[in-house]
Amino acid sequence: DMKVTQMPRYLIKRMGENVLLECGQDMSHETMYWYRQDPGLGLQLIYISYDVDSNSEGDIPKGYRVSRKKREHFSLILDSAKTNQTSVYFCASSLSPWTTNSDYTFGSGTRLLVI
Amino acid sequence: GDQVEQSPSALSLHEGTGSALRCNFTTTMRAVQWFQQNSRGSLINLFYLASGTKENGRLKSTFNSKESYSTLHIRDAQLEDSGTYFCAAEAPGYQNFYFGKGTSLTVIP
Numbered sequence: 001d002m003k004v005t006q007m008p009r010y011l012i013k014r015m016g017e018n019v020l021l022e023c024g025q026d027m028s029h030e031t032m033y034w035y036r037q038d039p040g041l042g043l044q045l046i047y048i049s050y051d052v053d054s055n056s057e058g059d060i061p062k063g064y065r066v067s068r069k070k071r072e073h074f075s076l077i078l079d080s081a082k083t084n085q086t087s088v089y090f091c092a093s094s095l096s097p098w099t100t101n102s103d104y105t106f107g108s109g110t111r112l113l114v115i
Numbered sequence: 116g117d118q119v120e121q122s123p124s125a126l127s128l129h130e131g132t133g134s135a136l137r138c139n140f141t142t143t144m145r146a147v148q149w150f151q152q153n154s155r156g157s158l159i160n161l162f163y164l165a166s167g168t169k170e171n172g173r174l175k176s177t178f179n180s181k182e183s184y185s186t187l188h189i190r191d192a193q194l195e196d197s198g199t200y201f202c203a204a205e206a207p208g209y210q211n212f213y214f215g216k217g218t219s220l221t222v223i224p
Contacts, residue, residue, distance in 0.1 A: 033211065040216065042201065042216040042217055044214075048210060056210075088156065090158065103148055103160055103163035104160060105160065106150075106159075108155075108156070108157050109157070
């Protein structure tokens with residue numbers, strides 16, 4: 001069963017702590033994404049990765065960084081978490097965006113609360 | 116500004132009825148996707164279209180690139196169709212899909 005797996009599902013962190021969100025996919029997709037979802041704002045792109053060590057900023061990269069050392073794994077890192085980073089974070093993967101059928105598969109999300 | 120505008124923002128349907136959700140785009144788009152976010156928060160991919168119409172069960176989606184819109188038709192609505200529906204569109208030369216703010220659908224018994 002092809003899927004995107006996110007860990008953990010729920011996370012509570014104190015302001016200033018480091019946060020690591022992990023995402024894996026078993027479809028050999030080249031492209032992976034991190035989004036955050038906030039009420040009234042829809043999904044906003046944080047980072048996109050085109051392949052191993054080939055990452056680009058999305059629309060709201062400030063306060064985040066990413067790591068992709070293997071094609072199947074894409075990590076989102078918050079160095080010194082802030083309360084305004086409380087959100088639901090979604091990872092997604094797709095074939096190359098330059099293909100004709102680059103539809104997304106989403107993970108189940110990580111609900112992060114920063115206190 | 117927003118490149119993807121969804122309407123309506125909220126919709127209630129009685130079981131067995133149907134309606135259409137719409138996305139308008141402020142620029143020419145290359146492809147569109149539709150997702151359902153269910154009560155558990157999971158995002159389920161419903162359709163990917165580069166043009167034309169696709170149908171799957173009680174759902175049908177159309178993408179008109181020339182007129183910059185896409186629609187998602189739901190017929191014979193069931194309780195499990197409740198959730199938030201998002202469209203996302205990709206502009207030529209860009210490498211990701213931009214999401215609308217969603218339509219919250221409630222199906223009433």
